[in-house]
Amino acid sequence: MPTSAWTPTAHLRGLKPEWLNDPKVWRTEILAGLVVALALIPEAISFSIIAGVDPAVGLFASFTMAVVISVVGGRRAMISAATGAVALVIAPLNRDYGLGHLIAAVILAGIIQIVLGSLGVAKLMRFVPRSVMVGFVNALAILIFMTQVPEMYDVPWAVYPLLVGGLALMVFLPRITKAVPAPLVSIVILTAITVAAGIAVPTVGDKGELPSSLPVPGLPDVPFTLDTLTTIAPYAFAMALVGLMESLMTAKLVDDITDTHSSKTRESIGQGIANIVTGFFGGMGGCAMIGQTMINVKVSGARTRLSTFLAGAFLMVLCIVFGPVVSEIPMAALVAVMVMVSFATFDWHSIAPKTLKRMPAGELAVMAVTVVMVVATDNLAIGVVVGSVTAMIIFAKRVAHLARVSAVTDPDGTTVVYSVTGELFFASSNDLVGQFDYADDPDRIVIDLSAAHIWDASSVAALDAIETKYGQRGKTVEIIGLNDPSADLHGKLSGELTSH
Numbered sequence: 001m002p003t004s005a006w007t008p009t010a011h012l013r014g015l016k017p018e019w020l021n022d023p024k025v026w027r028t029e030i031l032a033g034l035v036v037a038l039a040l041i042p043e044a045i046s047f048s049i050i051a052g053v054d055p056a057v058g059l060f061a062s063f064t065m066a067v068v069i070s071v072v073g074g075r076r077a078m079i080s081a082a083t084g085a086v087a088l089v090i091a092p093l094n095r096d097y098g099l100g101h102l103i104a105a106v107i108l109a110g111i112i113q114i115v116l117g118s119l120g121v122a123k124l125m126r127f128v129p130r131s132v133m134v135g136f137v138n139a140l141a142i143l144i145f146m147t148q149v150p151e152m153y154d155v156p157w158a159v160y161p162l163l164v165g166g167l168a169l170m171v172f173l174p175r176i177t178k179a180v181p182a183p184l185v186s187i188v189i190l191t192a193i194t195v196a197a198g199i200a201v202p203t204v205g206d207k208g209e210l211p212s213s214l215p216v217p218g219l220p221d222v223p224f225t226l227d228t229l230t231t232i233a234p235y236a237f238a239m240a241l242v243g244l245m246e247s248l249m250t251a252k253l254v255d256d257i258t259d260t261h262s263s264k265t266r267e268s269i270g271q272g273i274a275n276i277v278t279g280f281f282g283g284m285g286g287c288a289m290i291g292q293t294m295i296n297v298k299v300s301g302a303r304t305r306l307s308t309f310l311a312g313a314f315l316m317v318l319c320i321v322f323g324p325v326v327s328e329i330p331m332a333a334l335v336a337v338m339v340m341v342s343f344a345t346f347d348w349h350s351i352a353p354k355t356l357k358r359m360p361a362g363e364l365a366v367m368a369v370t371v372v373m374v375v376a377t378d379n380l381a382i383g384v385v386v387g388s389v390t391a392m393i394i395f396a397k398r399v400a401h402l403a404r405v406s407a408v409t410d411p412d413g414t415t416v417v418y419s420v421t422g423e424l425f426f427a428s429s430n431d432l433v434g435q436f437d438y439a440d441d442p443d444r445i446v447i448d449l450s451a452a453h454i455w456d457a458s459s460v461a462a463l464d465a466i467e468t469k470y471g472q473r474g475k476t477v478e479i480i481g482l483n484d485p486s487a488d489l490h491g492k493l494s495g496e497l498t499s500h
Contacts, residue, residue: 025304027179032300033310035184035337036079036292040066040315041326042334043292044082045207046147051087051284052094053102055208058082059319060215061283066312068274070305074266075251077258077302079292079311080274084147085242085379086286093235100221101232106285107220108229108236110275113244117268125248125264131363132387134350135370136249139383141346142375144291144338151202151335158199159332162190166336181300183337190333204334205327210319215281240272243287245381247271250288254297290380294341362394400427403452405435415444421451424459432462438469445470450481460493 040062048058062081069080094102152163169186194201222228251267275285296302296311318326349355356364369390374383403422409415418436422428436445447466454460467477482490 026306028301029304029306030310031181031184032296032302032307034314035181035187035300036296036307036311037314037318038184038187038326038329039292039295039334039337040079040081040289040311041210041318042204042207042331043289044315045204047082047084047087048208048284050084051091051102053099053284056211056215057099057282057284058087059211059315060281061278061286063312063316064215064278064281064283065274065286066308066315068277069270070309070312072266072273073270073305073308074263074268075254075288076260076262076305077293077297077307078247078251078254078267079289079296079308080247080271080286081289081292081312082284082286083243083246083289085246085381086239087284088378089239089242090235090284093232097231101228102284103220103279103282104222104228105232105236105239106283107276107279108232109239109243109285110272110277110279112237112240113272113275114269115272116240116244117265117270117272120265121244122248122264122268125252127392128249128252128384128388129366129391131366132370132384132391133249133252134347135367135387136374136380136384137253137345137347138350138367139371139374140290140380141342142371143378143380144345145342146375148335148338148342151331156201158194159201159330162194162199162201162330162332163336163339166190166333167340170336170340178301183295183299183340186336187329187333190336191329194330195328199330202331203327204329204331206331210323210327211316212320212323214316214320215283217280218282220279239285242379242381243271243275243285244268245384246290247288249380249384250290250293253290254293257297258303290345291338291341294345295337298344299337299341362391362398366391366394396425396427399423399425400431403428403432405432407437409442414442415446416441417446417448419448419451423455424449424452424462425455426458429456429459429462432459433465433469436466436469438473438475441470441475443475445475445477447477447479448481449479449486452481452486453483454486454489456489457493457497460490461497463490464494464497 041059044058044062045055048055051058059082065080065082069078073080090102090105093105152159166186169189170182173182173185193199194203247267248264251262251264255262271287278285292311296307300307302308350367366387370383370387373386374380377383399422403420403424406419406421408417408419410417420432424432447463454463463479470477479490
């Protein structure tokens with residue numbers, strides 16, 4: 001009896017990612033997860049303070065977000081946790097109504113994100129121009145640096161040599177060996193120095209008390225009424241939009257860095273699932289963390305879901321098991337890591353003199369607007385929206401000038417042919433009506449649109465207005481050369497756009 005080549009073990013081997021059998025990848029992912037976990041602790045505590053909640057609420061959120069998104073998210077190696085943008089959105093709700101309403105808003109925001117993801121909101125990313133993306137990245141780098149400035153102001157003098165030492169380690173150590181992430185080495189060495197020498201500098205423990213147990217699931221402490229829903233809905237919707245915007249932009253950035261593709265729809269839905277789980281575990285919600293993602297992907301070299309999962313798992317282990325040790329980490333060590341991340345994130349090529357000379361003024365303006373809006377509002381989502389709208393306005397203005405009209409009169413003087421070239425839409429069609437000689441043209445007018453395309457109702461209305469003006473003078477107009485999409489649109493709307 002012949003034997004089959006298929007066995008359950010062989011089938012499972014086919015399902016396993018190749019990296020599971022690579023010790024180097026395991027080492028990279030584990031160490032990257034540890035570095036990110038260390039960097040998450042002070043960030044989560046700081047964002048908890050912004051939201052006006054206990055530090056444990058932010059730390060629990062970072063734990064559940066990272067662990068859940070590692071399974072359900074669409075972008076491998078991206079870190080999701082409690083974020084400043086989300087904290088800013090929900091802080092007023094917590095201040096006015098309390099933690100119960102905040103938790104309920106987090107759960108509702110997750111539901112909204114799942115709905116938006118299912119409706120294909122991720123496809124809107126195609127409308128974000130490259131100049132906005134560059135401005136987004138540069139603004140992000142500036143924000144990361146600015147968030148570290150308070151940690152360098154009005155502090156003991158010993159912070160500064162520690163900071164310089166940490167930066168030096170991260171710059172020069174990779175030239176010697178990349179076996180261990182330089183940020184992790186820097187954190188360990190600076191902590192050892194401060195503890196051994198008894199140097200009094202701000203530490204992680206100064207930020208707040210670390211949790212001593214795992215979060216427990218439960219329902220938000222709110223009345224389940226329509227009044228509660230109307231109260232939390234605006235905050236939940238704002239949180240959902242901000243969270244998706246930052247997460248999708250971060251995913252696109254990681255795609256570019258790693259030269260890989262990710263499912264933005266799955267990421268959108270995954271963010272919603274992660275926020276729902278986070279809410280039921282008493283967390284403040286969150287989204288993708290660009291700074292920590294850069295530590296994971298760009299600095300530490302992580303590429304799989306393992307690093308994301310371990311970042312969340314290590315976070316709780318560090319807090320619960322090694323809380324006293326973690327509390328002794330000097331903030332200078334973590335500030336050095338974040339400063340290094342900000343410099344690595346900034347697109348220095350975008351502001352190089354050669355680039356500035358060659359880049360169109362409109363592209364530079366869009367990039368500058370995006371940076372200014374993000375830095376001014378401390379909100380990446382607002383900067384991206386304003387930058388994208390600015391880019392669309394500049395594009396529309398540029399394309400509008402490409403519509404041209406030229407006239408040729410037959411030798412017998414009975415017919416004039418107007419050839420229209422370019423894209424006809426609301427911006428270009430507004431000037432179209434004024435380019436015809438209604439009084440002096442002969443009785444027959446031909447408008448040739450072979451080299452044009454009709455995009456919207458404004459263009460159809462403009463053509464109708466031209467026919468009306470000639471008709472009032474007893475002249476006939478014939479439109480020829482329409483391509484199929486233009487003919488369909490013109491056929492549906494012509495004569496239907498003006499009131500009679």
